[in-house]
Amino acid sequence: MAVCEINGRRVDFTALGVEGEMPLLWALRDELDLKGTKYGCGIAQCGACTVHVDGEAVRSCAFPVAACGGKKIVTIEGLATSVNGAASKLTRIQAAWVKHQVPQCGYCQSGMIMAAEKLLRDKPKPTDADIDAAMSNICRCSTYVRVRAAIHDVAKSA
């Protein structure tokens, strides 16, 4: 049934008593206590809940547990380890986020970082148009100017 790997750990949602219709977001937050993935809208509009499922950026508020079977899932908590191995130092994107002082309230930033990671894997040198297309996350504080600058900075040093 819904056995998957989350941040390198085997998770059996059926054994945990999690129903298949539950969105992955709420299984992460309220069943596995992985609170870094955020709830913002519940209808895949804002991107605060973005995680990686088999390398794809997925809005976990609209991705049911039933669809997780056999998948490798990475959340913000596991991102550094998945990229850098056991040392789990900050990823280059997280480091660029600190360098450019991107977050304000920070609530959307887990999702932003997960989306940016996916973008840069696909397109190591993204254009502004690539960024506009891939980064559809909502940030109410408006960190957009710095998100763009940080992504370009990472691309430059790649």
Place this chain on the structure above:
Amino acid sequence: MMKHHTLSRREFLQSGAAATAGLAVGFHLPTSQAQVAKSASMAGSAEINAWIHITPDNRVILKFARSEMGQGASTALPMLIAEELECDWSKVELSEAMYSEHIKRNRLYVTTATGGSRGTRDSQSYLRTAGATARVMLIEAAAKQWGVAAGECSAANSMITHAASGRSATFGSVAVAASQLKAPEKVALKEPKQWKLLGTAPPRVDIPDKVIGKPMYGIDVVRPNMVHAAIAQCPVFRGKLKSIDATSLAAVKKMKGVSDVLEMGEYVAVIGNNWWRCHQGIKALKLEWDVGANGNVSSASIKKYLQDGASKPAGVAKTVGDFDTVYAAAPIIHEAEYYAPYLDHAPLEPMNCTAEVKDGMVTIWVPTQSAEGSAAAAARAAGVAPDKVEVFRQQLGGGFGRRGGFQDFTRQAVELAMKVGKPVKLLWSREEDIQHGHYRPATVARVQGALDKDGKLVALMGRVAVQSILERVRPEALKKTPQGTLDPQGTVSFDDSAYAIANLRAEHFYATTHVPVGFWRAVAHAQNPVFRECFLDEIAAKAKRDPYAFRREMLMGTDDTSRRERGILDAVAKAADWSKPLPINQFRGIALQDSYGSHAASVVEIEKRADGKLKIKRVIIAVDPGHVAHADAARAQIEGCVIYGLTAALYGEITIKDGRVEQSNFNDYRMMKIGETPEVVAVLAPSGGFWGGMGEPPMAPLAPALLNAIFAATGVMHRSLPLSREGVTFA
């Protein structure tokens, strides 16, 4: 299952978050979860004063009493202390100033409220003084030990030095002795030119945790035996629950993970072991509401009511000269009516609060702009005295004014915790959040003005029809006039304008509707500047005057306000190269507005595309806040205000139909995204001599500068917002 749950949680803590958290060295912002450890780490520290604790091993621990909602206050405010204390900034630690301590010790931290762009400007004096006072006491303690004159000693980098003898001591080694000295009554503060830390941009202390997904927000709180709550509130404000369909109720009570359904008057709550399960329960309930007398109210009926209010004499907030006589005789007159809609704050973290009521004590974990406001709401809900409440302030996933004066979420969490008898984490759905806001009030303004034969503005009248926000939180601020009650916030931009206008009248029509209104970022300065600054461009165009020159000639006074307003208008014009023409098909608008103690001006540059769409190319905002505490956080506030303000101007509207809000989520309450973001030029132009705000002032001139740019491009002044409803489209 509980066992699995616990094991899984421990596994995950060991894998990701805990390991990366170790990277965030140096500065640590306390979270409620870390509270016990933080208190323990302060053991053995000496309290020099309310704000400053120093340990024997020379760790300097500074108290942070306001709220961090992304504006950088948790870095900027400790900087104010550290500048005068002369401590080693890189080794400073932060500690949450607890509400209970604040109350027990006679409001030790002055205030915990964080709103009105007040964090820095209101606390800079006592925070800098606290730092200077502690420094004097530490030096005195060292000088006593050494038997030398305090005046021969100096402090830097958490060390005291007596240069003549070459002796030095750490702050930590004399902290206990210093804490026993009498605090000096007067201390001299540094001149701004002596600052080493203030005005610079050290890395913000809250950012490292925010890039690793550390649980720190209200929504992340976990307590032993905690249950979750989702709610549905009466869709028509002021209504209440009539009944729950019995079949649906029975079915929901049997749903997996649901432990209870509670009827709470104006709302219904489903309690359970996972928020999503509770939310499914709420959606499955068939609810009948008693909507009261407001079930027919609509945006159109409210707008008509406001227009009627704005068309007849109303409460006079200010009068200078004789507007009516001059207007009646002037060679050029102009009149316009403007409209701004209701707006919701929509911070990305929906409203939430975790509450526990036990043995007569109420404890709340809440993302709040005011610990005191939250405590008051909790105390009222539980029927206890304010000193029976403890508040653990969480990081805010956005505030923008929603999490301050109106604490409905806190009240509800406490009510539910009392009913359930366990800790309850209440989380509103996004839909509840948007449909149960405390909205920026819908506003109609009628503006009249007159030019003399030389094209100079000689008369201006602004009559603003708008609901009062203060009537619910500070009714004593309302004023009675022969024409009726007025709220002093209603007529800002008209009654406090720095422009030299010989004949002026500002009036407020005191509107009342059933729609709750609140403090939306920049409050009245979010919409009133449109009414004044767009009107100025309209009337200047009648005399074919340049909008910059037209404004500037009204700011030639020698008083501080005129000088600063002129200065910031010049600064933005210079940054925008106003004197040079723009390329073909590009246009610009300018606007000026002081607010929250600061002066701000904006130029917006747009391009008119062949397909009729407009492209916002560049937004320049210049702010003179007097002094700047943290330069990069100040710039980030300008960047933030640009998108918050443009989102409102382009798309933002909350509309009412059948007494209830029509919008429900980000699919119909549209937000700007990265692809729509223009180039932002943030100009900080501190002129010294005063301290103003930064969180809201950049908003004030933005919308009118945009509308004035469109006016320049198309000849049409869009007097009604949002622009999307006016048929204006953007590339």
